[in-house]
Amino acid sequence: MQDARTTVDPAEVERFSRMAAEWWDPKGKFKPLHKFNPVRLGYLKREVSAHFGRDARALDAFAGLRILDIGCGGGLVSEPLARLGATVVGVDPSATNVEVARLHADRAGVAVDYRAATAEDLAAAGETFDVVLALEVVEHVADVEAFLGLTARMVRPGGLMVVATINRTMKALGLAIIGAEYVLRWLPRGTHAYEKLVRPEEIEGPLQAEGLTLLDRAGVVYDPLRDLWKESRDTDVNYMVLAARPA
Amino acid sequence: MVIAGGGYVGLSLALALADAVPGVRVSVVDLRPPAESAGDPRASAIAAAARRMLETLGVWAALAPHAQPIVDMVVTDSRLDDVVRPVFLTFDGRTEAGEPFAHMVPNGRMVAAIAERAVARGVTVLAPDRVVDFQVESEGVTVSLGSGAQLRTRLLVAADGVRSRLRAFAGIRTSTWSYGQSGIVTTIAHERPHDGRAEEHFLPSGPFATLPLTGNRSSLVWTERTDVADRLVRGDDLVFEVELVRRLGHHLGAVRVEGPRTAYPLGLTLARDFVKPRFALVGDAAHGIHPIAGQGLNLGFRDVAALAEVLAETLRIGGDPGALDTLETYERWRRFDTFQMAAVTDVLNRLFSNDLAPVRIARDVGLGLVDRLPRLKRYFIGEAAGSGRGLPRLLTGAPI
Numbered sequence: 001m002q003d004a005r006t007t008v009d010p011a012e013v014e015r016f017s018r019m020a021a022e023w024w025d026p027k028g029k030f031k032p033l034h035k036f037n038p039v040r041l042g043y044l045k046r047e048v049s050a051h052f053g054r055d056a057r058a059l060d061a062f063a064g065l066r067i068l069d070i071g072c073g074g075g076l077v078s079e080p081l082a083r084l085g086a087t088v089v090g091v092d093p094s095a096t097n098v099e100v101a102r103l104h105a106d107r108a109g110v111a112v113d114y115r116a117a118t119a120e121d122l123a124a125a126g127e128t129f130d131v132v133l134a135l136e137v138v139e140h141v142a143d144v145e146a147f148l149g150l151t152a153r154m155v156r157p158g159g160l161m162v163v164a165t166i167n168r169t170m171k172a173l174g175l176a177i178i179g180a181e182y183v184l185r186w187l188p189r190g191t192h193a194y195e196k197l198v199r200p201e202e203i204e205g206p207l208q209a210e211g212l213t214l215l216d217r218a219g220v221v222y223d224p225l226r227d228l229w230k231e232s233r234d235t236d237v238n239y240m241v242l243a244a245r246p247a
Numbered sequence: 248m249v250i251a252g253g254g255y256v257g258l259s260l261a262l263a264l265a266d267a268v269p270g271v272r273v274s275v276v277d278l279r280p281p282a283e284s285a286g287d288p289r290a291s292a293i294a295a296a297a298r299r300m301l302e303t304l305g306v307w308a309a310l311a312p313h314a315q316p317i318v319d320m321v322v323t324d325s326r327l328d329d330v331v332r333p334v335f336l337t338f339d340g341r342t343e344a345g346e347p348f349a350h351m352v353p354n355g356r357m358v359a360a361i362a363e364r365a366v367a368r369g370v371t372v373l374a375p376d377r378v379v380d381f382q383v384e385s386e387g388v389t390v391s392l393g394s395g396a397q398l399r400t401r402l403l404v405a406a407d408g409v410r411s412r413l414r415a416f417a418g419i420r421t422s423t424w425s426y427g428q429s430g431i432v433t434t435i436a437h438e439r440p441h442d443g444r445a446e447e448h449f450l451p452s453g454p455f456a457t458l459p460l461t462g463n464r465s466s467l468v469w470t471e472r473t474d475v476a477d478r479l480v481r482g483d484d485l486v487f488e489v490e491l492v493r494r495l496g497h498h499l500g501a502v503r504v505e506g507p508r509t510a511y512p513l514g515l516t517l518a519r520d521f522v523k524p525r526f527a528l529v530g531d532a533a534h535g536i537h538p539i540a541g542q543g544l545n546l547g548f549r550d551v552a553a554l555a556e557v558l559a560e561t562l563r564i565g566g567d568p569g570a571l572d573t574l575e576t577y578e579r580w581r582r583f584d585t586f587q588m589a590a591v592t593d594v595l596n597r598l599f600s601n602d603l604a605p606v607r608i609a610r611d612v613g614l615g616l617v618d619r620l621p622r623l624k625r626y627f628i629g630e631a632a633g634s635g636r637g638l639p640r641l642l643t644g645a646p647i
Contacts, residue, residue: 026572034572041564057563059270080565108386108567 009142023074023100030074032186037076039220039229040135040164040240044077045084047216047242048131051160062086068129070119070151071137075101075112082112089129090114091122123150130156135164138198145206152210158247161212164220164240168197171236175222203241212243248402248558248568249390251378251413253277254284255354256530256547257406258361258370262304263555265368267647268562273370274400276392280374281362287355289432290466292317292445292458294349297548299644301361309360315459316347318443349445351458351466378403378413381526388525388569402569404527404554409516409535417526425514428453429476431469433508434460435491438500441465448494455494464505469494476510521581522574529554533581552639553580559647580639 022029049056052065063085069078072090074097082088082105092098095116105112115121119134132155134148141147148163155161166176173194180186204214219235222228229238248264250257253275261273293301293314301307366372373392380391381403390398405413414421441459448455453470460466469491471479479487484504492502516535521528530547557577558568567573640647 026570038560038564038566041566042560045564055269057268057559059268059562083565104386 009140023076023097024104029188030076032180033076035227036220036229036238037080039231041077041080043218043231043240044081044133044162047162048160051215051244052130059083060085065130066128067131068122068127068133068154070132070134071140072101072114073097075104075114077133077135078112078114079105079108079110082110086131088112089122089127091117091119093118119147119151119154123154128154128156128159130159132159132161135162136166138163138165138203139192139196144198144202148203148206149210152207152212152243152245155212155245157245159245160215161207161243161245162240163203163207163243164238165203166192166197166238167236168194168199169236172197175237200235200239200241204243207241207243212245214241214243216240216242218242248273248404249378249388249398249400250275250404250406251277251390252406252408252530252532253279253281253358253362253372253374254406254408254530255358255361255544256551257404258358258365259300259304259548260404260406260529260551260555261370262306262361262365262368263300263551263641263647264558264562265365265370266304267555267559271562274373274398275365275370276373276376276378276390278375278377281358281372285355285359287353287358289354290351290434290458290460291354291357291544292349293352293357294545295347296638296642297545298350300548300552300641301357303641303644303646304361304364306357306360306364309363310352310357313356313461314350314352315461316443317349317351317445317459318347320348320445320447322447322449324449347443351460353460378407381413381416383523383525400569401567402525402527402558402574404529405532406529407532409514409531411528411532413526414518414528414532417523419523419528420519421516422519423514423516425512426453427473428470428513429473429510430513431467431471431476431480431508431510433467434464434505435467436462436464436503436505438463438502439498441499450494457495457499465499467491470513473510473512480508480510521578522571524571524574525569527554527574527577549639549642550581552641553577555641556639556647 024030026034045061046056048054048065049061054061061084062081065086067081067086067088069081069088069090072078072092075090078088078090078101090098090101090112091114092101093116098114098116101112102114105114132151134151138144138147152161166172176197177192177194181189181191200217204217208214217235218240219232220229220238220240221232221234223230248271250261250273254277257275257277258281261275264271264273298307301310362372373394373396376396377393378390379393382389382391387399387401388403390400390403392398403413405411405417407413435457440463441457443459445458446456452472452475454468455470456468457465458468470476479490487508488502488504491504495502514535516531518528518533521533529550531543533550534546536543536546554577557573557580561568561570561573
């Protein structure tokens, strides 16, 4: 077991555990994440529906799909996906996060299989999924290439992989770290370290090496006038990579 | 979700959601089954934007045979005994691309048509029944019905009218004031055709309007002091008709009152908040405004279009439709528009229900100016037809 946890950085786990209780308060500490959530859920709903031939407007569009949410935190993504009919496995190395997520899903009457585990644990158990999500995770792992390799191997033939993170550019340093953590105080200082940010090529390379085909690279930008996040072609700061395993 | 109130507002919200989000579960609760309101003789002016919404929702086709387009509108400012009433404002009744800016539609038929379509889309209508209580918890709301049934849902919408009981249950306070006036509403049959023309005469006691219905019939909205209105409605038929013709004139030929006449007290009621956790107000429950510009129904449909869009977007991404941040998006979207419309109609009414010479002269000059400034007039027609900017998708004729 000790070996299987090598891609988790213990200091990162500890930091998020302290904040776990605040996860589901849309006006609390995680407000930025609640603001950010609709754009990535919208992207997932559209792209996953299109890929699997579902009606993107429907409430149960994801019925029958098995989805893995790596680094599920308090369940801000896992729970909505389960509401759309998916069988969701949410894993997080922080037991506190998983407890918070489980508590909330129970009260909301939504079934999510939350596990205090790592991606490595699932890969070792031979689990596979129609969709594997690594949202805002790769910038916190110790070995990006190894992490992407083992997670991509869990994507079933015909399945999808979505990776969302922050680019390692001067613009990202200015906006996502100095802006969001120091000026606007949206995120606690130290949430992101510049040298741990990941460029799109550093994600796409390992995914392709695992046999996945790249489908899309989309940027996400903040619109200060309307106070919301939206999709954009600008991938200099926040961006998402979509890849599929050929059927 | 559960919608309390099965009028056109509650039912169209249910239909819009069922249409936009396949698989969503919506129940509408009302004391009166929709089929029973089919005989309601009152008629409403449906603005162009609201008509586009009904078209998008697939109910306009059933209403079109009963809808009278308003192709012309005359506004006069007069004293009762003026022999000739100066016409200060004429509207070429089209907004854009040959679309009449409003249609007169009988309320009963509209409610029945929306209900039929909603049920076909999978909406559950619980009638006769009523919401007697509700309990908000962190992840849901339990709604208790008079029949003893309990519904567990994530959002309760109150579409139960200007004297909303649920608004009071929710502890939402209102700003209310009464104009001391009542609107007499009835239908008249007349000898000569109306040619699709609506007329609004600003008489000292308040606005007196005829709105064309199909055939040689018009809907009448006649404002008087509440005590006068009550006397007229309860009094002798002959007295009513004599007073009616005094105001209407003779251009429509002989006139006969058709069906019941009813007086509705006029007031302005604005809810301080439109939303609370797991609770939202729509239509008259959020804002009862003076009917002077015929905007009550159209404001209600704008609420429906905005709330349906916010809820559909949330439901489609697996979000929580009853979460306060979801509902606040709706509130922000509707609030400014609502208060603006309430303020405008209030000022219009105060200005026009007045016989003081300086006020009359000022408003006549004002109306005359409006008529001579094409751009300003277009703005007023656009506003009256609800086609300003920042419109919810349904009002532009696009699906959500």
